[in-house]
Amino acid sequence: MAAPRAGRVVVRLQGVHKGFETENGRIEALRGIDLEVRAGEIYGVIGVSGAGKSTLVRCVNRLERPDAGRVEVDGVDLTSLEGAELRRMRQRIGMVFQHFNLLRSRTVAGNVALPLEIAGRPRAEIRQRVQELLEWVGLADRWASYPSELSGGQKQRVGIARALANRPRLLLCDEPTSALDPETTASVLDLLKRVRDEMGVTILIITHQMSVVRAICDRVAVVEAGRVVEEGPTSEVLVRPQSEAARRLLGRSGPRRQPLPDRTPPPPGQEARLVELHFVGETAKEPVITHLVRRFPVMANILSGQIDRLGGTPFGVLLVELTGKPGDLERALTYLREVGVIIQEWHEEVEER
Amino acid sequence: MIISPVVLKLTWEALQETLLMVGVATVLAELGGLPLGVLLVTTAPGRILASPRLHHVLGLIVNVGRSIPFIILMVAIIPFTRWLVGTSIGTTAAMVPLTVAAIPYVARLVESSLNEVDPGVVEAAVAMGATPWQVIWKVYLPEAVPSLILGGTITAITLVGYSAMAGAVGGGGLGDLAIRYGYQRFRTDVMLVTVAVLVVLVQGIQYLGSYWARRLDRR
Numbered sequence: 001m002a003a004p005r006a007g008r009v010v011v012r013l014q015g016v017h018k019g020f021e022t023e024n025g026r027i028e029a030l031r032g033i034d035l036e037v038r039a040g041e042i043y044g045v046i047g048v049s050g051a052g053k054s055t056l057v058r059c060v061n062r063l064e065r066p067d068a069g070r071v072e073v074d075g076v077d078l079t080s081l082e083g084a085e086l087r088r089m090r091q092r093i094g095m096v097f098q099h100f101n102l103l104r105s106r107t108v109a110g111n112v113a114l115p116l117e118i119a120g121r122p123r124a125e126i127r128q129r130v131q132e133l134l135e136w137v138g139l140a141d142r143w144a145s146y147p148s149e150l151s152g153g154q155k156q157r158v159g160i161a162r163a164l165a166n167r168p169r170l171l172l173c174d175e176p177t178s179a180l181d182p183e184t185t186a187s188v189l190d191l192l193k194r195v196r197d198e199m200g201v202t203i204l205i206i207t208h209q210m211s212v213v214r215a216i217c218d219r220v221a222v223v224e225a226g227r228v229v230e231e232g233p234t235s236e237v238l239v240r241p242q243s244e245a246a247r248r249l250l251g252r253s254g255p256r257r258q259p260l261p262d263r264t265p266p267p268p269g270q271e272a273r274l275v276e277l278h279f280v281g282e283t284a285k286e287p288v289i290t291h292l293v294r295r296f297p298v299m300a301n302i303l304s305g306q307i308d309r310l311g312g313t314p315f316g317v318l319l320v321e322l323t324g325k326p327g328d329l330e331r332a333l334t335y336l337r338e339v340g341v342i343i344q345e346w347h348e349e350v351e352e353r
Numbered sequence: 354m355i356i357s358p359v360v361l362k363l364t365w366e367a368l369q370e371t372l373l374m375v376g377v378a379t380v381l382a383e384l385g386g387l388p389l390g391v392l393l394v395t396t397a398p399g400r401i402l403a404s405p406r407l408h409h410v411l412g413l414i415v416n417v418g419r420s421i422p423f424i425i426l427m428v429a430i431i432p433f434t435r436w437l438v439g440t441s442i443g444t445t446a447a448m449v450p451l452t453v454a455a456i457p458y459v460a461r462l463v464e465s466s467l468n469e470v471d472p473g474v475v476e477a478a479v480a481m482g483a484t485p486w487q488v489i490w491k492v493y494l495p496e497a498v499p500s501l502i503l504g505g506t507i508t509a510i511t512l513v514g515y516s517a518m519a520g521a522v523g524g525g526g527l528g529d530l531a532i533r534y535g536y537q538r539f540r541t542d543v544m545l546v547t548v549a550v551l552v553v554l555v556q557g558i559q560y561l562g563s564y565w566a567r568r569l570d571r572r
Binding site for chain 1: 491498
């Protein structure tokens with residue numbers, strides 16, 4: 001499910017610093033951010049509020065001017081752009097906001113038309129493009145409604161349609177689902193996924209919700225106190241969080257803190273291995289454990305487990321004790337890795353945490 | 354009490370003068386005050402045309418304009434009025450000080466209306482690559498329309514009050530009628546009729562303004 005890593009770099013941040021003067025002195029929002037987002041991927045930036053992630057995304061279209069460092073989009077350094085050049089660049093970058101930021105004086109169609117008017121497109125083209133976009137986000141019948149007549153989810157669909165109007169190759173999303181209920185969140189995330197899959201738009205998404213990262217991000221950066229403290233493919237970060245910040249965001253000291261049930265010692269000649277199995281995406285839909293015990297002479301004893309279904313993407317963690325001959329165990333684990341399960345071995349000292 | 358046809362005729366003429374003075378002065382003051390209000394908002398720190406010095410100077414001019422009592426302003430700018438319309442007496446002449454006094458007033462009202470516009474919406478337009486001009490025409494002004502109409506209503510009603518003082522330069526109008534006939538000649542009937550007409554006029558302006566603003570409000 002991960003996008004090809006070979007894609008060219010669309011967004012590159014190098015050593016980005018940004019501070020603000022406040023009544024209580026200077027706040028360093030970003031303290032040297034390095035980041036690369038590649039074409040066609042959905043890249044998540046996660047952190048608690050105040051971590052600087054919003055400032056980060058606002059540096060990418062220069063709503064904020066970095067104090068130091070470089071911000072490149074499509075190889076162009078935005079920090080040196082001014083006036084018309086900067087505005088032309090911004091027209092090529094879509095942005096979706098937490099609070100939608102729709103004009104209440106304009107209809108749905110009028111809101112989607114705004115970026116096209118700003119770009120100076122001819123009237124006929126605007127009408128056609130607006131129609132096309134509204135059909136695409138499923139709001140063609142609401143074109144004449146005002147934002148005040150729409151639900152939160154519908155407003156965000158309009159926001160997404162508007163952000164795509166000028167056919168950007170990059171979409172910035174600042175907490176796009178934080179003002180929505182869980183059900184609506186899932187449908188908006190599905191829509192964003194379609195933006196990438198069907199239009200090939202690269203997406204940089206800012207969130208404080210691990211569920212958002214889990215649902216759609218290919219890669220994720222964890223931001224804390226203005227720094228990237230951890231970065232990598234989503235599955236890696238979810239399974240083996242290296243930073244305290246990531247673990248806190250995962251809220252997953254989960255099964256580790258639960259006392260393990262008493263286990264019977266393995267029969268002679270056999271061995272028991274305690275493994276944590278992580279299922280992400282498609283593998284979570286397969287009856288992997290059933291296949292495992294049918295194909296290999298091993299026993300699988302499920303000690304604890306949790307399955308999330310977020311944004312239509314299942315994500316599961318099982319703590320399993322596998323019992324069998326050492327060779328069979330190895331083959332079983334190899335099989336699990338082959339079908340895409342991420343395995344973390346348990347050691348007794350881990351239990352003590 | 355019987356109101357004589359003469360009083361009615363005087364009142365009718367005075368009403369027409371008031372409507373003319375207030376109407377023209379409101380329109381001209383909006384034309385002058387609107388750009389000033391837009392500049393006050395957009396040159397503020399952190400805004401699309403941020404220029405702290407210009408913002409400061411404009412604010413100072415507006416405050417000075419608003420500090421001068423209308424009756425003093427009217428007399429003080431008589432040379433300007435005479436230069437502009439050729440006379441300093443009459444309804445047309447009264448429009449000049451009314452407009453000049455209302456411009457800084459309108460500027461502040463426009464400023465407060467535009468400051469109510471959601472900063473997020475302005476930011477969205479900036480993120481789309483809009484020029485400051487586009488942000489003003491496509492976001493600030495349309496988003497503030499209901500509030501701007503209510504502000505214009507307040508201006509018009511304030512000018513009805515100011516126009517009473519325009520009698521001092523022979524400007525005519527309902528206020529002038531009330532002072533000269535009703536007060537100075539002890540004509541209680543004239544006083545009552547003019548006050549009644551003024552009440553109806555102010556009510557009417559407020560009703561129209563509120564109705565129009567509500568019709569256009571998409572909140």
